[in-house]
Amino acid sequence: MTSxxxxxxxxxxxxxxxxxxxxxxxxxxxxxHGLIGPNGAGKTTTFxxxxxxxxxxDGAVLLRGEDISGLQMHEVARRGVVRTFQHSTxxxxxxxxxxxxxxxxxxxxxxxxxxxxxxxxxxxxGADARxxxxxRFFGLxxxxxxxxxxxxxxxxxxxxxxxxxxxHPDIILLDEPFTGMNPEETKHMMGLMKRLCSDGITxxxxxxxxxxxxxxxxxxxxxxxxxxxxxxxxxxxxNHPAVIEAYLGGARHVA
Amino acid sequence: MRNLIIWIALAAxxxxxxxxxxxxQQEVLVFLTINILLVASYRLLTLTGEWSLGHVxxxxxxxxxxxxxxxxxxLPVPLGILAGGMVAALIALALSxxxxxxxxxYFLIGSFAAGEIIRLLWKRFRDPxxxxxxxxxxxxxxxxxxxxxNFDFFxxxxxxxxxxxxxxxxxxxxxxxEKSPVGLTFHAVHWQDKLAQASGVNLRAYRTxxxxxxxxxxxxxxxxxxxxxGTINPNSFDVEVMVFVLTWAIVGGTSTFYGPIxxxxxxxxxxxxxxxxxxxxxxxxxxxxxxxxLSILFMPNGLESIVQKFTRRKEAGLMRPEEAK
Numbered sequence: 398m399t400s401x402x403x404x405x406x407x408x409x410x411x412x413x414x415x416x417x418x419x420x421x422x423x424x425x426x427x428x429x430h431g432l433i434g435p436n437g438a439g440k441t442t443t444f445x446x447x448x449x450x451x452x453x454x455d456g457a458v459l460l461r462g463e464d465i466s467g468l469q470m471h472e473v474a475r476r477g478v479v480r481t482f483q484h485s486t487x488x489x490x491x492x493x494x495x496x497x498x499x500x501x502x503x504x505x506x507x508x509x510x511x512x513x514x515x516x517x518x519x520x521x522x523g524a525d526a527r528x529x530x531x532x533r534f535f536g537l538x539x540x541x542x543x544x545x546x547x548x549x550x551x552x553x554x555x556x557x558x559x560x561x562x563x564x565h566p567d568i569i570l571l572d573e574p575f576t577g578m579n580p581e582e583t584k585h586m587m588g589l590m591k592r593l594c595s596d597g598i599t600x601x602x603x604x605x606x607x608x609x610x611x612x613x614x615x616x617x618x619x620x621x622x623x624x625x626x627x628x629x630x631x632x633x634x635x636n637h638p639a640v641i642e643a644y645l646g647g648a649r650h651v652a
Numbered sequence: 653m654r655n656l657i658i659w660i661a662l663a664a665x666x667x668x669x670x671x672x673x674x675x676x677q678q679e680v681l682v683f684l685t686i687n688i689l690l691v692a693s694y695r696l697l698t699l700t701g702e703w704s705l706g707h708v709x710x711x712x713x714x715x716x717x718x719x720x721x722x723x724x725x726x727l728p729v730p731l732g733i734l735a736g737g738m739v740a741a742l743i744a745l746a747l748s749x750x751x752x753x754x755x756x757x758y759f760l761i762g763s764f765a766a767g768e769i770i771r772l773l774w775k776r777f778r779d780p781x782x783x784x785x786x787x788x789x790x791x792x793x794x795x796x797x798x799x800x801x802n803f804d805f806f807x808x809x810x811x812x813x814x815x816x817x818x819x820x821x822x823x824x825x826x827x828x829x830e831k832s833p834v835g836l837t838f839h840a841v842h843w844q845d846k847l848a849q850a851s852g853v854n855l856r857a858y859r860t861x862x863x864x865x866x867x868x869x870x871x872x873x874x875x876x877x878x879x880x881x882g883t884i885n886p887n888s889f890d891v892e893v894m895v896f897v898l899t900w901a902i903v904g905g906t907s908t909f910y911g912p913i914x915x916x917x918x919x920x921x922x923x924x925x926x927x928x929x930x931x932x933x934x935x936x937x938x939x940x941x942x943x944x945x946l947s948i949l950f951m952p953n954g955l956e957s958i959v960q961k962f963t964r965r966k967e968a969g970l971m972r973p974e975e976a977k
Binding site: 448450469470471474475479480481482486487488489490491495498499500502503505507508509512513514515517520521524560561564 | 825828829832833834835836837839840843844846847848849850851852853854855861865
């Protein structure tokens, strides 16, 4: 059986710099998969290639066996792969509800003629209900009429995920979802992700918060300097000599 | 109910308005009505964050198309006006392929260049565009009667009523588009195009859609103009007119639907009526320019910010009882 998402010999070169070099890993359906590595390991570049933001120099991204590398971001999104961004990338000038409504663009595709004559009542109601559901799921139910730019950092991150969730994705790519959250918020967010996962949504996340990664992920891929380093469950990765070396430096050269 | 009364009052006001004006002021009123559609359609384009310098030329495309179609094929003028809008939209669709390879400042310059090319084509080809002299003797609207009122289109009052109805319908459509999910998507494309794209929005398609719709309505406004004044030439649609559209939009403010319309109305009245009445014929551009500079210095958010100050207070007043519940 093919995996939901498979990255095959993925390579990205920026001029002379090879940011990602022949990376391979698979994400199975219904799991939470972590992608870790020291700063500059190429995690975000990998994300950008999967989501269609970059076109890989080499290799392929396979979604259910179909090659999606080189497609534009909205085409990737329409196949069910939706991403969030590293910083609080939101529509700051729009309200929280409007942000989530943009997220419903795919399940409730706007039609301009129906919109002029008011034939899209059902779609608008559906989109509205979907957006409100997504916001309530992420605990933003009381903030729907606030401007997104006025929210606290933690709420903004949650809203970023709500926008992605509102689009009914099969797989969500989360780029550092816990940045700027206090331990309590992190814990709360971990609970929400587990619920997302039990909803049948596959999650691929890049994160530096090791505690969150270890507590959340079924599978972890570690990379360093653009190359694949190790893969396995949290316990395996924690004790993997190559991973420890990558993060803390090689002990054997010290002596 | 309250809204209905406001609309009826507005309609009654518009019906009475031309009857209390002088002949030259009636003419200004017709141009103002047409310009309102022009600037409102321009706002739809700016919703996606792109500012064009070719909008007035696109208006001219509608004017030329309608004038030529009615003249050569005998198409009735009202259908010609619609066809003018459609031709303008189609030209915009063709232009969108090269233009939307650019964004922001580059799009601005690109749209200016595209507009100048179209204007040069009008000048170069005497057949069918009439060269620099343009088109003369454009078919006027045929007079007709609706029982209680006789439309006599040599009277600016009659043409004002006709234009006001057309512009009213167009504004209603523009308003519906803006308040729809499509309008929300335009905003999304403007503020965070990457996030919009990650939500499955086809950026290019939506930018093109806004450009095509805005151009279509600009074309209709151009056609209305052509059949009113009866003669058009390439210089009727040069960049000077475009600068006026930009000042209306900027002085009025572009964050609300009514902002650019407000800017258009206030600046036109100021320029054409107040300053003329004061007998300042020679120094009119000077004072107009001064007012522009002052209004941008002291009202960076446009005239609409003044209106918002009042409506916000009203909204806040309405919110309170709800909170008390």
